[in-house]
Amino acid sequence: MSQLLRFGLILGVICLAATLVLAVTYEITKPKIEEKLNIEEEGALKEILPNADSFNEKTIDGIDYFEARKDKNLAGYCLRVTGAGYNGFIRIIVGIDPGGVIKGVRILEQQETPGLGAKVGEEAFLKQFAGKEARGLEVKKNIDAVTGATISSRAVTDAINKTVTEFLTQISNQVRHSR
Amino acid sequence: MKLLGEFVKGLWRENPTFRIVLGLCPTLAVSTSVTNGIGMGVAATFVLVGSNIFVSLVRNIVPEKVRIPCFIVIIATFVTIADLFMKAYAPLLSRSLGMFVPLIVVNCIVLGRAEAFSSKEPPTKSILDALGMGLGFTWALILISAIREALGNGTILGINLSRNFEPPLFMILAPGALLTIGLLIGLLNYFTMKAKSKSRTF
Numbered sequence: 001m002s003q004l005l006r007f008g009l010i011l012g013v014i015c016l017a018a019t020l021v022l023a024v025t026y027e028i029t030k031p032k033i034e035e036k037l038n039i040e041e042e043g044a045l046k047e048i049l050p051n052a053d054s055f056n057e058k059t060i061d062g063i064d065y066f067e068a069r070k071d072k073n074l075a076g077y078c079l080r081v082t083g084a085g086y087n088g089f090i091r092i093i094v095g096i097d098p099g100g101v102i103k104g105v106r107i108l109e110q111q112e113t114p115g116l117g118a119k120v121g122e123e124a125f126l127k128q129f130a131g132k133e134a135r136g137l138e139v140k141k142n143i144d145a146v147t148g149a150t151i152s153s154r155a156v157t158d159a160i161n162k163t164v165t166e167f168l169t170q171i172s173n174q175v176r177h178s179r
Numbered sequence: 180m181k182l183l184g185e186f187v188k189g190l191w192r193e194n195p196t197f198r199i200v201l202g203l204c205p206t207l208a209v210s211t212s213v214t215n216g217i218g219m220g221v222a223a224t225f226v227l228v229g230s231n232i233f234v235s236l237v238r239n240i241v242p243e244k245v246r247i248p249c250f251i252v253i254i255a256t257f258v259t260i261a262d263l264f265m266k267a268y269a270p271l272l273s274r275s276l277g278m279f280v281p282l283i284v285v286n287c288i289v290l291g292r293a294e295a296f297s298s299k300e301p302p303t304k305s306i307l308d309a310l311g312m313g314l315g316f317t318w319a320l321i322l323i324s325a326i327r328e329a330l331g332n333g334t335i336l337g338i339n340l341s342r343n344f345e346p347p348l349f350m351i352l353a354p355g356a357l358l359t360i361g362l363l364i365g366l367l368n369y370f371t372m373k374a375k376s377k378s379r380t381f
Contacts, residue, residue: 007245014237014249018256025260032267114277 040108041093045078048095048104052076060170063163074098079167083159086151087111090120094160096134100168105129105160110152117152125153134164185304189311195288196319196360197367202288205279206320207356213336216324218272219279220317222261226283227309227316229257231297235305238298250293251284258284288316326359327351 045055045066052068052075059065064080076097083090088111095103107121119125128143137157139145145153195201202223209219233253241249262280265273273280283289292312297305329335331350349355 003242007242010241011245011248011252014241014252018252021256022259025263029263029267033263033270036267036270 037108044093044106044108045095048078048093048106049076060167060174063167063170065167068095076103077167077171079163081159081163083155085110085112085120085155086117086149087113090152090155090159092156092159094129094134094164096164100134100164102129102132102134102160102164105156107156112149112152116146117149119146119149120152120156125156129160134160135168137161182304182307186307186311189308189313189315190318191315193312194315194319195291195312196316196323197364199288199291200364201291202286202316203360205282205286206323206360207353209276209279210320210324210327210356210359211351212275212328212332212334213321213324214272215275216320217317218265218269218276219283220313220320222265222276222280223283223286223288223316224310224313225261226254226257226286227289227292227313228306229260230254230289231292231305231309232302234293234297235300235302246298247294250290250298254289254293255284288312323356323359323363326363327355331355 042055045052045068049068052070054069055066055078056069057064057066066078068075068078076095078093078095081092081094083092089109090107090112091109093106093108095105097103105126107126110118110121112118112120125146129137132142137143137160139150139154139157143153143157189195191198193199196203196206205219205223209215230250230253234250237249237253258281261283262273265276265280292309296308300308325335327350329340331346331348331352333340333344333346347355350359
């Protein structure tokens with residue numbers, strides 16, 4: 001058997017074995033990891049809208065969100081937003097009141113550069129969003145980017161702007177059609 | 180027993196951090212708290228033992244020219260297993276260690292032992308060598324982290340040591356890491372040389 005073929009075969013078998021082992025490990029750990037992510041998300045929801053006593057998970061036009069109610073009255077919405085960051089996706093939870101004003105933003109998961117882009121997950125950056133209209137958000141206009149991390153800051157800001165705008169349009173359409 | 184020697188050497192005489200001086204990058208980055216140090220040490224030991232067993236098992240099958248890619252695949256598999264289990268069962272530690280868990284793949288201790296030892300020795304010896312190196316790495320990490328956490332944060336394992344101590348922040352940052360490791364290596368060398376010269380005068 002030619003050397004090339006032999007090398008390729010041995011490497012192939014080792015890679016196949018590795019893939020099988022990893023596939024099994026992934027399936028075993030998946031439920032636990034998802035459970036942890038859900039607990040984190042719940043924590044974020046309660047932090048952003050502390051007055052709400054119930055969160056109902058719903059979807060509209062591909063946007064996952066939570067309808068927050070206090071004593072049956074609508075307290076606001078929490079949206080799952082995904083931004084395209086510098087190093088990968090950034091998972092965000094945005095809380096808004098029914099009018100589109102932001103109540104709070106939390107970053108659930110991100111792979112940005114530690115010490116630079118990762119700072120978008122910190123309170124100093126996120127607290128800027130509270131009280132602002134989600135639809136008009138823009139870095140340099142009403143949001144200050146993290147120094148040296150324009151791409152990460154823009155990713156978060158633009159994702160929130162885009163997703164909330166889309167969401168509010170869909171919600172008002174839904175209300176209009178149900179009348 | 181000669182086999183025991185394979186295990187013991189990684190603890191002191193051939194300690195990967197202080198003697199062979201390998202894997203300093205994660206050591207510098209991760210030794211900011213004792214919890215991190217222990218976590219990284221345990222993860223790295225798991226990868227060391229697991230990957231070295233399999234490298235030793237396939238040592239006669241894998242041709243020399245493709246041995247490095249094969250070793251890396253084996254090592255990366257174990258690192259991914261460790262990473263997934265950490266994310267599932269120790270998420271806080273996983274977040275604290277961050278990208279340094281996946282970076283165990285390029286930790287020179289792991290590839291170094293695979294290349295220098297396990298690819299030439301039978302599995303029983305390889306397991307002992309890997310365990311010794313892993314534990315040696317772990318206690319080195321614990322020592323460095325204890326010094327840096329105590330001086331730079333005023334805590335050990337998160338427990339506050341003294342109320343009046345204002346910790347010098349740089350101990351938690353890069354300069355503190357380099358200082359601590361450098362001084363420790365120097366100190367250990369000094370005491371080893373002293374012990375050697377004492378035994379020689381007899």
